[in-house]
Structures are given as C-alpha cells and as structure tokens.
Amino acid sequence: MTSIVLATCLDAAGHDASIFDDNDVFDKYGCEIREQLREADIALVSTTYLQNVKPIKAVLAEIRRTAPGIKIVVGGQGLMYWEHSSCLADVAQTLSDADALVFGDAEGVVERLVEELQQPSPKPLGGTVYLHPAGGGPLESDSSPNWAAIDDTPIPDWGLLRRLQINGALGSEFTEVSLEEGRVCAFKCSYCAFPLYNRFRRKSADRIVREIESVYEAGFRKAAFVGAEFFHPIPVVRETAQKLAARALPVDIWVFGRIDLMAKHPDLPRLLARAGIRHINFGLESGDHAIQQAMNKKIQLERIPEIMEWLHEAGISVAASLVLGFPGETHETVRRTAAVVSGCGFDSVMIHSLQVVPGTPLWKRREEFELSMPRPRVWMHKTMGLHELPEEIL
Ligand code: B12
Numbered sequence: 446m447t448s449i450v451l452a453t454c455l456d457a458a459g460h461d462a463s464i465f466d467d468n469d470v471f472d473k474y475g476c477e478i479r480e481q482l483r484e485a486d487i488a489l490v491s492t493t494y495l496q497n498v499k500p501i502k503a504v505l506a507e508i509r510r511t512a513p514g515i516k517i518v519v520g521g522q523g524l525m526y527w528e529h530s531s532c533l534a535d536v537a538q539t540l541s542d543a544d545a546l547v548f549g550d551a552e553g554v555v556e557r558l559v560e561e562l563q564q565p566s567p568k569p570l571g572g573t574v575y576l577h578p579a580g581g582g583p584l585e586s587d588s589s590p591n592w593a594a595i596d597d598t599p600i601p602d603w604g605l606l607r608r609l610q611i612n613g614a615l616g617s618e619f620t621e622v623s624l625e626e627g628r629v630c631a632f633k634c635s636y637c638a639f640p641l642y643n644r645f646r647r648k649s650a651d652r653i654v655r656e657i658e659s660v661y662e663a664g665f666r667k668a669a670f671v672g673a674e675f676f677h678p679i680p681v682v683r684e685t686a687q688k689l690a691a692r693a694l695p696v697d698i699w700v701f702g703r704i705d706l707m708a709k710h711p712d713l714p715r716l717l718a719r720a721g722i723r724h725i726n727f728g729l730e731s732g733d734h735a736i737q738q739a740m741n742k743k744i745q746l747e748r749i750p751e752i753m754e755w756l757h758e759a760g761i762s763v764a765a766s767l768v769l770g771f772p773g774e775t776h777e778t779v780r781r782t783a784a785v786v787s788g789c790g791f792d793s794v795m796i797h798s799l800q801v802v803p804g805t806p807l808w809k810r811r812e813e814f815e816l817s818m819p820r821p822r823v824w825m826h827k828t829m830g831l832h833e834l835p836e837e838i839l
C-alpha cells in the first residue's frame with residue numbers, strides 16, 4: 446500500500462513512477478532496478494516495515510553506485526522507529542547516501558520535494574531533513590513529522606497497479622487492495638507500537654465511501670482496511686456503514702477491529718454486513734482479566750460469545766489473535782485463555798509471542814513489570830520467559 450500511496454502522490458504531481466516492492470529487491474530485481482534508475486530523477490525509499498537499518502543502507506549505496514546524480518529520499522515508519530531508539534544525527538549518518546529524510550506522512554511533501562530537490566537551495570518543507578544542503582552547510586534538523594489532514598490526502602489510485610511497472614513487469618496479478626480507515630488507533634494498549642510512529646486520525650464516512658468507489662471503479666472486488674482499528678468511534682462507523690450499504694457496491698471488505706466495542710450496538714453487525722464487511726481480525730490477546738487490565742486492553746470477556754453470535758448471524762467471520770507471555774502470564778492463565786477462546790466460536794485463532802518494542806509503555810515500565818531483556822527481542826519476567834514459548838509462535 447505504501448508504494449501505491451507514494452506513486453499516487455507522484456502521479457498527481459505529473460510524474461511517472463515504477464515500483465519495486467519486496468524483500469531483498471536488489472537480489473531479486475537488480476537488472477530491472479538499475480535500468481530504471483539510469484532514467485530516473487528521484488528514488489523514493491520506504492523504511493516502513495524495517496527494524497534493522499542495514500538493508501536500507503545497502504540499498505541506498507547500490508542506488509548511489511548505479512546513478513550517482515539521482516536524488517534519494519528516505520521516509521516511512523522505520524525512520525520514526527530508528528529515531529526512537531537512536532538520535533537524528535546517527536540516523537542521518539547511517540543514511541548519508543540519501544539527499545533528504547521525510548518524517549511522517551508523504552502527502553503534501555513528496556509532490557513538492559521532487560521539485561525542490563532539483564533546485565540548488567531547496568526550500569524547507571514540513572517533516573523534511575535535507576542531508577546535503579547547498580554549499581555543504583550544516584544538517585537541517587527539524588524532524589518534527591508532517592501529519593497531513595487525512596481527508597484531504599489524494600485517494601490511493603489502485604488503477605496504478607495495472608498501469609505501472611511493478612517489480613520490473615507490467616500487469617500485476619493483485620486481486621485485492623489495502624485501504625486505511627485512518628491512521629493508527631485511539632487506544633493505548635501497553636505493548637502496542639502503533640501509536641509510536643504515527644498520529645491518530647480517522648477518515649470521515651464520505652471519504653471512506655469515495656475510496657471504496659474508487660477501488661470498485663479500478664476493477665477490484667476485495668479491500669482490506671489496515672489502518673489499525675476500524676470500530677472506533679462507533680458513530681463514524683455507523684455513518685460509514687449506512688453510506689456504504691446505500692451504495693451497495695459489490696466489494697468484500699476485511700478489517701482489523703475491536704468487536705467488543707459493539708457490545709451496546711446489537712444492530713451494528715447486520716448493518717456492517719450490508720456495507721460489505723465480511724471478515725474481522727480481532728485482537729483478543731488474553732482470556733485473563735488481570736492480564737487484560739495490565740495490557741490496558743480491558744475487553745469485557747464475558748460479552749464476546751454473544752457479540753460473536755450477532756456477527757455470525759450477520760454472516761461475518763472473525764479471526765482472533767492472542768499474545769502469549771505478557772507479564773503475569775503463567776501456564777494457568779494460558780489454560781484460562783484457551784478455555785475462553787474455545788467458548789467464543791471464533792472462526793480461526795492466531796497465536797503470537799509477546800514482543801517488547803522499545804518506546805512502548807510496557808518497555809518504559811520494565812522495572813515495574815520486573816521485565817528483563819538480556820538481549821534485544823529476548824524477554825523474561827517473574828512468571829515466564831520467551832524460551833518457555835513453543836518455537837512455532839516465536
Ligand atoms: C499491513 C501490515 C503488515 C502486513 C503487510 C502486508 C503487505 N505487504 O502490505 C504484514 C502482516 C505481512 C506485516 C508484517 C510485518 N510488519 Co506490519 N504493518 C502493517 C500495517 C498494519 C499497515 C502498513 C500500511 O500499509 N500502512 C499504510 C501506508 C500508506 O503507511 P506508511 O507505510 O506508513 O506510509 C506513509 C508514511 O510512513 C510515509 N512514507 C512511507 N514510506 C515513505 C517513503 C518516502 C520516500 C516518503 C517521503 C514517505 C514515506 O508516507 C506514507 C503516506 O503518508 C502497519 C501499521 C500501519 N497502520 O501503518 C504495520 C507495520 C508497518 N508493521 C510493522 C512490523 C514491525 C512488521 C513486522 C516486522 C512484524 C514482525 N515482527 O514480523 C513484519 C515485517 C514484514 C516484512 N516483510 O517486512 C511495524 C513497522 C514499524 C517498524 N519499522 O518497526 C508497523 C508500522 C506496525 C507498528 N507500529 O508496529 N505488516
């Protein structure tokens with residue numbers, strides 16, 4: 446989705462683009478990338494999925510070797526992640542093959558940055574740090590992120606999937622697209638990294654309807670909302686569902702969302718089904734009340750079986766996800782979670798191990814939770830250690 450959002454910004458500003466979107470892109474598509482780079486003015490490199498900066502450093506070096514004069518811009522949520530765990534000067538030093546770093550949203554910046562980078566002295570832009578200002582002056586270090594007005598951002602043009610070269614070839618075979626109901630989530634679960642690299646914004650009902658219309662017009666019949674959490678606030682969800690139901694477009698929709706928020710709205714599942722929602726991914730995480738409290742998740746577990754019945758009656762399936770290993774987890778709490786889950790009637794269950802991400806409330810309160818981290822990603826606390834969890838979920 447990141448690639449299509451960036452390509453939409455470039456397209457709107459009248460520029461052609463081609464996309465390479467995969468792990469290890471140079472290993473897989475080296476010839477095709479080099480061919481494109483020799484004709485390009487600018488390379489946009491996204492770090493959204495990355496936790497390790499090394500692959501990006503290598504990609505930048507390879508781009509620079511192939512096209513020494515090209516302008517390179519790096520952005521995406523990985524940049525925010527590294528800034529959290531390091532400092533701007535270190536990030537800039539590591540990514541020194543780039544010409545500019547963009548913190549926060551691309552929309553409203555990328556379109557202008559493409560022009561500015563062609564100038565001898567580019568003008569300051571929100572969220573943008575130029576690494577090589579004219580005359581080799583000092584680093585401009587305003588990395589306060591650019592947060593766009595979410596309803597005013599260009600609607601992602603999924604038709605580009607058919608029109609642009611993706612990984613060196615035309616005519617992609619994607620049948621499903623991703624959309625955002627907004628950015629991030631209004632909740633603050635203590636282990637969750639979503640709010641760290643982005644700011645909560647929710648799209649209006651009219652905007653979401655326009656996006657589904659655009660997906661339909663581009664010929665797609667399946668869309669997944671991946672912003673973070675679809676069901677808050679309920680009045681916006683209700684209005685969105687009413688408007689989508691009125692449009693009755695044959696687009697099957699999949700969302701991430703807290704089904705517990707529907708407890709006081711028994712009519713909502715049927716309305717959602719009329720709007721096209723077919724599947725929900727629900728983060729239950731634990732069936733233990735004390736762990737729910739400590740996670741700051743606070744799901745009323747006893748209401749879930751009833752809400753599941755409403756959803757099933759409406760024809761909506763639900764996959765639940767669990768996180769094992771939160772401080773306080775024992776064999777007993779895992780058994781309790783299994784009992785709760787087996788009484789809920791979920792269509793499928795995904796199990797993950799706890800990850801303690803730097804910057805999250807859980808990470809900041811390590812002492813209080815008696816949580817130790819002998820190595821990055823490895824945790825232990827009074828009642829459990831990562832090594833006790835089965836390999837299949839690590
Ligand atoms: C969908 C998703 C997945 C799917 C991916 C499916 C797919 N291929 O599309 C799956 C489930 C596979 C997945 C896996 C992982 N994910 Co994930 N995922 C997401 C999710 C929910 C949506 C990503 C998305 O499309 N966002 C919409 C786009 C438009 O947003 P964006 O990329 O941030 O882009 C905006 C800005 O950042 C900026 N921008 C981005 N790139 C660039 C580049 C330039 C040049 C510029 C100027 C601007 C710019 O402009 C864009 C528009 O404003 C995000 C959370 C979220 N809501 O963003 C997590 C998220 C990206 N995932 C994350 C993580 C950690 C992972 C995993 C590493 C998890 C794991 N431990 O295995 C893996 C890695 C996968 C991989 N192969 O690399 C983190 C990454 C943060 C980080 N760097 O540490 C996120 C942010 C969640 C979080 N906050 O913890 N994920």
Ligand code: SF4
Nearest residue numbers: 630632633634637673
């Ligand atoms: S775990 Fe889900 S509900 Fe909680 S803050 Fe993260 S995205 Fe929101």
